[in-house]
Amino acid sequence: MASRPPVADSDVADEAVRSTCDDASICKRFATSQGYWTDPYIQYFVRQMGERKAPEINRGYYARVQGMSHLLDAFLKRTQCDCQVVNLGAGLDTTFWRLKVCLNYKLIVVFLYHFCRTKPPLSKPLIETHSADSLLLDGHNLDSDRYCIIGADLRDISSLEEKLRKFQIITELPTLFLSECVLVYMTPEQSSRLVHWVANTFHTAMFINYEQVNMADRFGQVMIENLQSRQCNLAGVDVCQSLDSQERFLLTGWESVNALDMMAVYGLLPQEDISRIERLEFLDEKELLHQLLQHYSICWAVKDTLSLGISQIGFLP
Numbered sequence: 001m002a003s004r005p006p007v008a009d010s011d012v013a014d015e016a017v018r019s020t021c022d023d024a025s026i027c028k029r030f031a032t033s034q035g036y037w038t039d040p041y042i043q044y045f046v047r048q049m050g051e052r053k054a055p056e057i058n059r060g061y062y063a064r065v066q067g068m069s070h071l072l073d074a075f076l077k078r079t080q081c082d083c084q085v086v087n088l089g090a091g092l093d094t095t096f097w098r099l100k101v102c103l104n105y106k107l108i109v110v111f112l113y114h115f116c117r118t119k120p121p122l123s124k125p126l127i128e129t130h131s132a133d134s135l136l137l138d139g140h141n142l143d144s145d146r147y148c149i150i151g152a153d154l155r156d157i158s159s160l161e162e163k164l165r166k167f168q169i170i171t172e173l174p175t176l177f178l179s180e181c182v183l184v185y186m187t188p189e190q191s192s193r194l195v196h197w198v199a200n201t202f203h204t205a206m207f208i209n210y211e212q213v214n215m216a217d218r219f220g221q222v223m224i225e226n227l228q229s230r231q232c233n234l235a236g237v238d239v240c241q242s243l244d245s246q247e248r249f250l251l252t253g254w255e256s257v258n259a260l261d262m263m264a265v266y267g268l269l270p271q272e273d274i275s276r277i278e279r280l281e282f283l284d285e286k287e288l289l290h291q292l293l294q295h296y297s298i299c300w301a302v303k304d305t306l307s308l309g310i311s312q313i314g315f316l317p
């Protein structure tokens with residue numbers, strides 16, 4: 001009997017990184033089940049709810065999802081939905097189904113997977129805009145007029161570019177790139193190459209990056225060790241030392257960049273809704289929430305060749 005080829009260490013490491021999306025999605029599903037925000041589609045992606053999550057985790061995910069959505073919605077408004085959205089390392093992302101009515105062009109997710117055709121609430125918005133036959137599906141990719149899934153390694157830019165072009169990405173169209181806890185799994189050189197390529201290739205673009213920050217202290221160290229114990233290496237942690245590190249976008253072709261830690265974002269989200277979610281669960285240890293929020297950030301970089309005013313996008317005080 002032929003023996004199976006040995007599994008390379010890099011495959012094990014990649015699988016550990018890939019599996020982090022399950023944790024993120026389970027936490028999101030749990031927070032929605034507690035009423036933090038509404039997402040009728042996440043149940044089709046994440047079956048299990050997992051064990052109960054602590055209130056500070058739920059509030060952290062609330063701030064993450066609302067913060068990203070706030071910037072995404074502002075970009076759609078500025079471009080009047082004449083834009084593309086590319087979610088890099090999307091995991092089990094439901095954004096397309098939230099946006100389905102308003103997007104004029106494609107939403108592309110770089111790596112998700114392929115059961116959406118079989119669940120009517122997910123496949124309906126795809127099929128409404130085209131015949132079911134216009135969906136092209138193989139083991140790793142799905143293409144339709146509005147929604148596209150590409151299996152690709154973000155560390156391999158030439159292959160990523162080839163795949164995006166095959167799926168008819170339009171480099172002249174305003175394009176929003178999202179990365180949520182993704183760049184941190186790539187070395188600083190690999191993520192720099194990626195953000196540089198985006199700035200070089202797309203005429204008018206915005207890049208929203210959510211990831212760890214202030215990682216040099218004890219709390220950061222514990223986060224790194226927790227992930228390492230699951231064979232998950234934060235290869236990009238050196239550029240998560242402070243908000244200033246996000247100036248890396250200015251060195252890679254972007255015109256402007258802003259960054260806030262999630263403690264600041266939490267204070268700038270609509271306070272009426274914050275009061276609502278703070279009534280959902282009693283939080284004993286506020287200090288824990290503050291520490292958590294101080295160790296994540298949102299950064300957004302802009303290149304506005306078409307002068308759409310996207311550099312004015314931000315969180316109003």
Ligand SMILES: C[S@@+](CC[C@H](N)C(=O)[O-])C[C@H]1O[C@@H](n2cnc3c(N)ncnc32)[C@H](O)[C@@H]1O
Nearest residue numbers: 018020021024089090091153154180181182185
């Ligand atoms: C913590 S999960 C976040 C998933 C999703 N963005 C979210 O916030 O729910 C990290 C994701 O980054 C993806 N990722 C990390 N490195 C990648 C790479 N080199 N190419 C493609 N995806 C990558 C993993 O597959 C995983 O889905």
